[in-house]
Amino acid sequence: MLGLDSKDFKLLLIVAALTMLAPFILNPFPEGSGMAQFNAGYPDLMQRFVIFGIFAIGFNILFGLTGYLSFGHAAFLGVGSYGAMWMMKLFSLNVLPAIAVGIIVSGIFALAVGYVSLRRSGIYFSILTLAFAQMSYALAYSVLTPLTGGETGLQIKSTDNPLLSTIPEGEIGRASLFGLDMRASYEMNAGDWLFTFNAGYYIAALIMLLAFYLSIRIFRSPFGTMLRAVKSNQTRMYYTGLNARPYTLAAFVISGMYAGLAGGLLVAMDTQVGPERMFWTASGEVVLMTILGGAGTLIGPVLGSGVIKYMENILSKINKDILHEWFAFLPDGLEDFIVAIVYPFVGKGWHLTLGLIFMAVVIFLPGGLVQGGQKIARLFRGKKASEDSDEKSTQSTPAE
Amino acid sequence: MAILEVKNVNKRFGGLQALGDVNLSVEENTVHAIIGPNGAGKSTLLNCLIGKLIPDTGSVMFDGQSVLGRKPYQINQMGISRVFQTPEIFGDLTVLENMMIPIFAKRDGAFRLHAFENTFAEKHVMDQAMQMLEDLNMADKRNFHSASMSRGDKRRLEIGMCLAQEPRLLLLDEPTAGMARADTNNTIDLLKQIKEERDITIAIIEHDMHVVFSLAERITVLAQGTPLVEDTPDKIKGHPKVREAYLGESA
Numbered sequence: 235m236l237g238l239d240s241k242d243f244k245l246l247l248i249v250a251a252l253t254m255l256a257p258f259i260l261n262p263f264p265e266g267s268g269m270a271q272f273n274a275g276y277p278d279l280m281q282r283f284v285i286f287g288i289f290a291i292g293f294n295i296l297f298g299l300t301g302y303l304s305f306g307h308a309a310f311l312g313v314g315s316y317g318a319m320w321m322m323k324l325f326s327l328n329v330l331p332a333i334a335v336g337i338i339v340s341g342i343f344a345l346a347v348g349y350v351s352l353r354r355s356g357i358y359f360s361i362l363t364l365a366f367a368q369m370s371y372a373l374a375y376s377v378l379t380p381l382t383g384g385e386t387g388l389q390i391k392s393t394d395n396p397l398l399s400t401i402p403e404g405e406i407g408r409a410s411l412f413g414l415d416m417r418a419s420y421e422m423n424a425g426d427w428l429f430t431f432n433a434g435y436y437i438a439a440l441i442m443l444l445a446f447y448l449s450i451r452i453f454r455s456p457f458g459t460m461l462r463a464v465k466s467n468q469t470r471m472y473y474t475g476l477n478a479r480p481y482t483l484a485a486f487v488i489s490g491m492y493a494g495l496a497g498g499l500l501v502a503m504d505t506q507v508g509p510e511r512m513f514w515t516a517s518g519e520v521v522l523m524t525i526l527g528g529a530g531t532l533i534g535p536v537l538g539s540g541v542i543k544y545m546e547n548i549l550s551k552i553n554k555d556i557l558h559e560w561f562a563f564l565p566d567g568l569e570d571f572i573v574a575i576v577y578p579f580v581g582k583g584w585h586l587t588l589g590l591i592f593m594a595v596v597i598f599l600p601g602g603l604v605q606g607g608q609k610i611a612r613l614f615r616g617k618k619a620s621e622d623s624d625e626k627s628t629q630s631t632p633a634e
Numbered sequence: 635m636a637i638l639e640v641k642n643v644n645k646r647f648g649g650l651q652a653l654g655d656v657n658l659s660v661e662e663n664t665v666h667a668i669i670g671p672n673g674a675g676k677s678t679l680l681n682c683l684i685g686k687l688i689p690d691t692g693s694v695m696f697d698g699q700s701v702l703g704r705k706p707y708q709i710n711q712m713g714i715s716r717v718f719q720t721p722e723i724f725g726d727l728t729v730l731e732n733m734m735i736p737i738f739a740k741r742d743g744a745f746r747l748h749a750f751e752n753t754f755a756e757k758h759v760m761d762q763a764m765q766m767l768e769d770l771n772m773a774d775k776r777n778f779h780s781a782s783m784s785r786g787d788k789r790r791l792e793i794g795m796c797l798a799q800e801p802r803l804l805l806l807d808e809p810t811a812g813m814a815r816a817d818t819n820n821t822i823d824l825l826k827q828i829k830e831e832r833d834i835t836i837a838i839i840e841h842d843m844h845v846v847f848s849l850a851e852r853i854t855v856l857a858q859g860t861p862l863v864e865d866t867p868d869k870i871k872g873h874p875k876v877r878e879a880y881l882g883e884s885a
Binding site for chain 2: 237239451452454455456457458459460462463465466467469470471472473474475476477480481484488
């Protein structure tokens, strides 16, 4: 189906179902209940899930396939955002041209950065990309203020008058898709539950599905095989008449364009951008997402970005009062003690939890959450299935 | 006709004259061995042929064209394939994928952005790769993770990958180094079979005299960066200079 084999097509269908039903899946707890704060089904967060999913999918094409660890990918996200923002300010409030410009600008920028950085590999490549990203951040923050708005960044202002869009007097323009406001939502009440269906989320989700589909195609293509060959043995590549440089550069540009797409979507959903989007911690985050989920796997980066964004937005909201409420049933002394132990891991300390999870994954599941999922699946499958897979595994991993 | 012509090649590393006035010509469709004691300059010479090193002076002509100044992948595209001392294969890939890559390279050249076809739906490439694996008796191992194979199998695969490119000259750098006796004999048989079935020139650098004398039609003896003598295996065996420089008591 769609040029995919049945296994990949099934995966695509599962991802499609999950993203389309996300407003239900992410809101399992009724409104007003104590668990409601774990609901992640509100538009802003759902949008972040899919947008950073795209970012990580693109990063995985570079890192997962070629093994080149870019530590400056947030620069492409930021450049894409600025490009999209200017398109909205000057040309049209329609999100499609804005996103397209974001992709193109990031692609060109990635071509320039990649051309220089890919002269080196390993740690030197990582440092070069990091240097480029930090330069971009510093430029956006200071020298390029007329273009980037400096520290305050860019927003759509009442004085902005895009060429193709008519804005009523005194109103501030809003991002839309042919008149459909990105912030438009339909809310559905079902008993105590409240489900929100947001236009922006569904547009971003459809684009993510397309991006995911393209990444499967790239993974399964001869180009994808060549990229894995780059990771595996560049010497053999060169002595097989292949030039690894254009392959790595193409992968770099493609993943830069994915980042630009994500950047453009961020602006389309929330019409503002600031230089902090390009800061090195943002570059590090996408590395974490990809490794946490499983570098080189198809679905891993999406899972990784979901976990990290969930923790960033949900775990970080648990404060001391909420903890006291939870443990109120305990005797006072014990309650304080437990809260004191748990508190560093939630709220502002959520990074600590993330760090511990990350370490555990890297040590025990080098293949990321995907490997964990495979292990669990193997446990649950009956004896018959395990016999089948034994047969397969003996074929793919023979004795030395 | 000489397919490979090395003329007056010199190469210095600092104070060390690694190669001094090397002249060598490899005739088409022969197996030509280059032997010599450690440090004789065999590997340096080989590296000059494939673009890894550039000689200080002299010329290296392949089929009438100079290889000097060309990048390794360009020299490979001229028709020279190299087998390394330690097998260089794509360890993360399966045996079949390993075999498909040189066939893609032959079809598409140094780079092609074929990002939307399916690797295993490329029937022509797939058929050629499977045919090659069958010739090597490795078809049953096609889904093996190639890094997990024995050294002999890795070597077999590497030679097969080089052959899949249909090169005119196959360079082998100590192809049986570090191999068990059985694997060594298998490799010799494979090379003999290749020689019988194809129009191919083979240049081989080797320490193992058993390998050299089972395969070579011409032998060049290199000592201290200079060719000492070039002749047929029978004559080399009895040559006094060679005994002195290389074979020693063991001959």
